[in-house]
Amino acid sequence: xxxxxxxxxxxxxxxxxxxxxxxxxxxxxxxxxxxxxxxxxxxxxxxxxxxxxxxxxxxxxxxxxxxxxxxxxxxxxxxxxxxxxxxxxxxxxxxxxxxxxxxxxxxxxxxxxxxxxxxxxxxxxxxxxxxxxxxxxxxxxxxxxxxxxxxxxxxxxxxxxxxxxxxxxxxxxxxxxxxxxxxxxxxxxxxxxxxxxxxxxxxxxxxxxxxxxxxxxxxxxxxxxxxxxx
Numbered sequence: 001x002x003x004x005x006x007x008x009x010x011x012x013x014x015x016x017x018x019x020x021x022x023x024x025x026x027x028x029x030x031x032x033x034x035x036x037x038x039x040x041x042x043x044x045x046x047x048x049x050x051x052x053x054x055x056x057x058x059x060x061x062x063x064x065x066x067x068x069x070x071x072x073x074x075x076x077x078x079x080x081x082x083x084x085x086x087x088x089x090x091x092x093x094x095x096x097x098x099x100x101x102x103x104x105x106x107x108x109x110x111x112x113x114x115x116x117x118x119x120x121x122x123x124x125x126x127x128x129x130x131x132x133x134x135x136x137x138x139x140x141x142x143x144x145x146x147x148x149x150x151x152x153x154x155x156x157x158x159x160x161x162x163x164x165x166x167x168x169x170x171x172x173x174x175x176x177x178x179x180x181x182x183x184x185x186x187x188x189x190x191x192x193x194x195x196x197x198x199x200x201x202x203x204x205x206x207x208x209x210x211x212x213x214x215x216x217x218x219x220x221x222x223x224x225x226x227x228x229x230x
Contacts, residue, residue, distance in 0.1 A: 001054055002159040003068035009213035010066055012057065013159045015050035017208050021158065022046070022151040028199045028228070029147070034136050035094065039144045042088060042095035043151050046102055049084020053077075059216060066212065078118040085122070089129070094137050097129040101145050102152070150177040154184075154194070158207060163189040163224065191227040202229045 002018055004011040023044025026033070033039050050069070053076065058067045067073070081103045089096025104122035107115040133141070153175045160168040164186050174181040186192045204227055211220040 001057065001066055001068060002156070003066050004160060004162070005065070006211070009211050009219060011209050011211055012066060013207060013209045014054040015047035015069060016045075016054070018155050018159050019047035019152070020044050021205050021207055022148075022155040024203065024205050025151040025154050025199075025228075026147060028201060028203050030198065030200045033144065033147070034140050035134075038092040038095045038137075039098065039140075039147070041092060042098040042144075043148045045084075045088050045091075045095070046099045046148060046152065047084065048087055049080040049082070053080050057212060057216065064214065074112060074114045078114055081118065082121065085125070089125075093129045093132055094141075097126055097133075097141065098145055098148055100125050100129070101141075102148055105149075146177065150175065154182075157184055158224070158226065163226075187229065190225060191229055193229045197230055199228060199230050202227065204228070 002013040002015065004013075023040055026040055026043045053072075058072070059065075060067045060071065063071075069077075085096055085099045085103065088099045100122045104119050104126070107119040110116045110119060130138075130141075153171070157166075157168070157171045157175070160170065166172060166184065166186070171184070174183045176182075180196065182198060183195050184192050185195050204225065207224040207226070209222055209224060210218055211222075213219050
């Protein structure tokens, strides 16, 4: 889950719903993407491994709050990462490679043995998958990996900030991509644009959420609807 604290409880957004929004962003970029189908699949499904974990809320008793993805216990988290990458790989080895590279990057400086083992496992997977690359896949793998990370950040911004605000410390100073710093600019609580311009046209996105209180009861559900303008 992606968790955002509110006065009356916590807003929860499922990781796979967030990754589907990442894919919508990628589908509307101005730049050409090659290979397009498998790259968009990787971006849209990079968090598919969280689907089972996000069927229930894991509570952090010490913090008296739901576990968010960045604080989730390591063992079940890396297991979900690995299984999710394998699911994507079963659709497309190239898409699986991009997701593997994405998650392995989280553990580049890992001190935890579990994280170190996961990273080594994924580096081995990447080496195996890369042997089957086409020329187009090889030429574009680094660029498509960076696009996945950028679209992931664009979507996380919407999940971690209340509509109309830019308060989360990860994104207050913008998001770097390709040597440029991009900023989300709110034009109301349901409309925003990315500056400088990055998308080819305006489009709409939907982001389901639920709200739980400190008694761990679900007290609301809904869908954020945003208009992304150019």
